[in-house]
Amino acid sequence: MKNRLAILFAASLLTVSSSAFGAPKAARSSADLILRVRNLFETWQALDPEKAAPFYAKDADLAFFDIAPLKYTGWTEYGEGVKKAFADFASLKLTVGNDLRATQRGNVAWTTATWQGQLFRKDGGNMAVEGRWTGVWEKRGKEWLLVHEHMSMPLPPPPAGQSLYTRLGGYDALAAVTDDFIGRLLGDKGLSRFFMGVGNDSRKRIRQLVVDQLCEATGGPCFYIGRTMKAAHQGLGITENDWKAAVDHLVATLEKFKVPQKEKDEVLAAISGLKADIITSAGSGGK
Known part of the structure; x- marks a missing residue:
């Protein structure tokens, strides 16, 4: 009996402990x-x-998903890419939502949260953003380190009927249009001067920003984080003739991809709204 009592007492202590x-x-x-x-x-x-x-x-093969671009591989690429993405901004205010949660399983954990932010541009503008975030952590030594991160933003409310983005063929179609259009600009002797001194990395960034802007403007699931059109083109001396030449190249690109007239008109109407911010000179330009 004493042994049984001792065992029960020990078990009780273990349970309490x-x-x-x-x-x-x-x-x-x-x-x-x-x-x-x-x-x-x-x-x-x-x-x-x-x-x-x-x-x-710092593992070289880790995946980090960002708002734009789609993915970074490894911290080195992530850090360099984010630095370029933030180049046009002076400050950022981030607020983590009250729904922040953490779940741990041994040396692995995952955290989730929604967030709100406000980006302040160097040119004086600002933009409010909100999204969701997931982080996967691993305990290495005494510290928890992120081995995967996923930052995303919700889609805008769907328009009545199919969006222009959908009717144009989606992201891949817009990317193909952008590549062809930029190629035409570079091949135009009168317009190529605007790309003089621009390195390959900067051209890739410009290309990505154009894709993101077209995607967002046509109702797609993208978020443009570049400078305003006025700030981006300030000091370039773009004239009315330059504008007309660029629009002609865009029309040629749309025709190459057999974009229907209705969608073509909608694209050109959206682009025309940027004209006042892009033309910065009253001269005749390169043509």
């Missing part, structure tokens, strides 16, 4: 992760990838 010490430890881990996420978002407000680097694992 498990509930008293195990749960608070898990709770502390979750609290630590939540604090780390808040510190991560606060750090990104400086728009400096080097300050955010300590939160990320």
Whole structure:
């Protein structure tokens, strides 16, 4: 009987110890992760990838999904890409939603949250944004490091009927149009001067920004984070003739891809709204 009582007493102690010490430890881990996420978002407000680097694992093959572009592979590519994306902004304010959650399974954990932000441009403009975020963490030594991150934004409300984006063929179609259009601009002796001194990396960035802008403007699931048209073209000396030549190239591109007249007119109407911000000179231009 004494042995049985001793065993029951020991079992009771184990049960109490498990509930008293195990749960608070898990709770502390979750609290630590939540604090780390808040510190991560606060750090990104400086728009400096080097300050955010300590939160990320440095494995070369890790995938990080961003709003734009679609994906970065490895922290090095991520840090360099984000630095370019933030180049036109002076500051950023980020607020993590109250729905921030952390779940841990051993040395792996995942965190989820919605967020709101406000980007302030160097040219004086600003933009309000909101989205959702998922982070996958791994405990390495004493620190939790991000091994995967997914930042995304909700789609805009669907328009009545099919969007222009859908009718044009979606993202791949717009990317093909952009590639052909930029190729025509580069091949035009009168317009190629605007690309003089622009390196391959900068051309790729310009190409991506054009795709994102077309995608967003036509109702697609993209978000343009570049400068305003006025700021981007200021000082280039673009004339009315330059504008007309560029529009002619765009029309030729749309015709090459057999874009129907209705959709072609809608694209040109959307582009025409940018004219006042792009033409910066009253001269005759290169033609």
